[in-house]
Amino acid sequence: MALKASQLTIGHTHRERVCENLSRTQIVQYAGAAGDYHPLHTDEVYATQVGGYTGVFAPGMLTMGLTGKMLTNWAGDTRLTKFGVRFTDKVWPGDTLESEATVSAIRHENGEYLVDLTVSTVNQDGEIVVSGRATVRVDP
Amino acid sequence: MPNITFPVEATHIMMFARAIGDDNPVYRDTQAANETEAKGVIAPPTFVQAVAQFDPQQVRPRPGEMWFGSGKSPTGSTDKPASGGSLHAEQEYTYHRALRPGDVLTVEMENGKVWEKQSKRRGTSKLIFRERITTYRDASGELVITARNVGVTILPLVDAVLGEG
Numbered sequence: 001m002a003l004k005a006s007q008l009t010i011g012h013t014h015r016e017r018v019c020e021n022l023s024r025t026q027i028v029q030y031a032g033a034a035g036d037y038h039p040l041h042t043d044e045v046y047a048t049q050v051g052g053y054t055g056v057f058a059p060g061m062l063t064m065g066l067t068g069k070m071l072t073n074w075a076g077d078t079r080l081t082k083f084g085v086r087f088t089d090k091v092w093p094g095d096t097l098e099s100e101a102t103v104s105a106i107r108h109e110n111g112e113y114l115v116d117l118t119v120s121t122v123n124q125d126g127e128i129v130v131s132g133r134a135t136v137r138v139d140p
Numbered sequence: 141m142p143n144i145t146f147p148v149e150a151t152h153i154m155m156f157a158r159a160i161g162d163d164n165p166v167y168r169d170t171q172a173a174n175e176t177e178a179k180g181v182i183a184p185p186t187f188v189q190a191v192a193q194f195d196p197q198q199v200r201p202r203p204g205e206m207w208f209g210s211g212k213s214p215t216g217s218t219d220k221p222a223s224g225g226s227l228h229a230e231q232e233y234t235y236h237r238a239l240r241p242g243d244v245l246t247v248e249m250e251n252g253k254v255w256e257k258q259s260k261r262r263g264t265s266k267l268i269f270r271e272r273i274t275t276y277r278d279a280s281g282e283l284v285i286t287a288r289n290v291g292v293t294i295l296p297l298v299d300a301v302l303g304e305g
Contacts, residue, residue: 030159035192037200039209049214060228065160068185077166077178084232
């Protein structure tokens with residue numbers, strides 16, 4: 001179910017809710033799977049009393065992973081050729097995140113159709129937590 | 141930095157996919173995955189970040205060593221907390237082919253550019269950005285993924301405690 005270049009136009013947007021009411025347990029789950037054990041992400045006592053934060057917060061790479069899920073759900077498996085983001089704001093337990101991709105260019109190169117996307121993820125207050133770009137390979 | 145060997149395993153991919161709340165069977169179900177375009181189980185786009193599990197320098201609790209997270213006290217460290225640790229500013233991946241269980245990656249990290257910016261945040265003076273390029277190659281030496289990471293260190297004006305940032 002790959003995307004088709006002939007059915008996409010510049011400005012076309014896809015949006016997906018990638019996380020609802022983020023739990024501390026999901027942050028722990030991510031830390032364990034990814035091997036990111038920094039206590040700022042999983043240790044509320046450390047994060048507040050030593051780190052000076054209001055609590056634990058998600059590793060940026062969890063937010064990038066959630067954002068990537070939107071891309072692969074939309075463009076299909078094995079279709080991503082490039083994916084890059086900037087981490088623009090923190091993600092906290094309780095956050096609900098929506099990821100969005102917008103077509104910025106459609107290219108035909110070396111017999112392949114490539115679609116460039118601008119990508120962002122926002123929290124429930126509309127604050128952008130990651131923003132970036134991706135390129136996906138699509139069908140004609 | 142010495143190269144890291146990163147064996148990519150099916151269970152690890154399944155656990156990683158669960159952690160990002162991705163129930164796509166292509167990350168866990170061989171039979172279902174065989175019927176997709178991927179023709180088998182593959183790893184999600186940000187999976188290679190889990191190279192941390194194989195990085196000897198990665199921060200993690202180790203037997204017999206002090207851990208700086210909380211236990212009896214809020215931190216196990218007796219050192220003053222470093223003011224302004226490095227935060228993840230940017231991450232970019234270029235995909236050369238799908239990553240699959242059974243791949244054994246050789247991971248090479250190289251330091252890239254370093255640049256500075258004046259900080260606009262109160263109590264801080266400047267931001268130092270450090271780039272690192274990581275290549276993930278398979279057993280035959282072919283590039284699977286190239287990654288570019290940018291970390292930022294926020295320098296305090298005097299010795300201010302690093303606030304939210």
